[in-house]
Amino acid sequence: MKPTNPAQMAGRSTEYADMLLLRFGEFTLKGKNRSRFENTMLRHVKGMVKPYPKARLIKEFGRIYVELNGEPAGELLEALAKVFGISSISPVKAVKPELEEIVEASLRFIEKVDPEPGTTFKVNARRVWKDFPYGSQEMNHLVSAPVLKTFQALSVDVRKPMLELRVEVREHQAYIFCESIPAVGGYPLGTNGKAMLLLSGGIDSPVAAWSSMRRGLEVECVHFFSYPYTSREARQKVIDLARVLSRYSGRIRLHLVPFTEVQTSFAGIGQDNLIVTLMRRAMLRIATQLAEREGALAIVTGDSLGQVASQTLPSMNVIGRATDLPLLRPLVMMDKSEIVEIAQQIGTYDLSILPYEDCCTLFLPKSPTTNPNLKIIEKVESLLPGYGERLAEAVAAAVTMEVTPHGNERPADEADLISSVKEDWF
16 A cells, blocks of 8 residues: 555545544454554554644544544644554544434535535435434435535435545434545554664665554664764764654664674675675674564565665575574565655655765675675675674664654764774774
8 A cells, every 4th residue: 555645635624523533454354453453553543642632532443533622633634644553534523413413514514625516425324323213314315405405516426426424323422524534554553563674864765664664563773874984964864764754653763883894894805796795694683683682573674676786586585694583575576666656655755865875885896796605605704804793893882762753863972973983994
């Protein structure tokens, strides 16, 4: 599924709504796990509405209602549409479960929607409260008749109407709405475990992060920087990318790993065509140690088959042998145009194309191998003096920070972060 922009899709019904109806996604089919998934998503929704203190949540089977109590419907809708596990959102008008109240509210609701001439229309009523004196079919007629009489621009089409007014009659309230705005869907965040993601400054890895979170993975990001060869701006770009991703998760843990000493150890060994493979394997080894420390059960990358030299099948095979953890590649069969489209829709693309180099673009050979030999790679690694110690030092020197949607987090002390790079690197 490709993400949508709920702010653009929401119509004028938000101006009249006093509630938002949140519907659950595909996890509702998961039987005994359903209550666990629902409770996880409810906690996430609570976190997203925290900046709106008047909003109140009501949980019912298979859905959540957000009472606005004066909070802005459009802002809340846009924020909640990013909550993984929510399939769609409807702006709702709530009234007393009485016929006169329902009809009057329906007329005002349609007035706010302001349908154009030629709009086809139907009423879809549902009587959940069985003591209500009118059945669902009868309610369809009782509501549609005054609406059609008042709004001459409307005509009836019960099969494929352009405008469908939905009425749900429950014991304590009746709900009126006409829009169902797609949300991100997927599984509630964290319900399928935690993974460590390699986050570069490029286009692909943030999309891989978003795709992984949508499948219920809690993601911690690892970024490798090679100061002084990469700039502070390049590192800040990655922090800003993590901030965009945190709008979908509430917060993102980001591990900043100094990579200069590891990376420069590959230079001058007479195997320039293997540098990309060696570098990628080193990243996986470091990410594996961080994953074991943080309790992550997999590693996620933004690899897309055949896109660059390190992403041919032989290269991915040799690189992947550097870790015993499951290696997840959510973009592996996607075209670049598909990845770019998602990046634009989730809000990471404009940051990703900023012209700051990351460590993956340093020391690139003219002709990197696309078919590395595993035995040769392992032999080269075994001959690098102090290679294991360098990897362990990089893990120990990693700086971890919590990135939030609306904060301005930076490393605790940027000077300390840079001083963790040994002076003889400069």
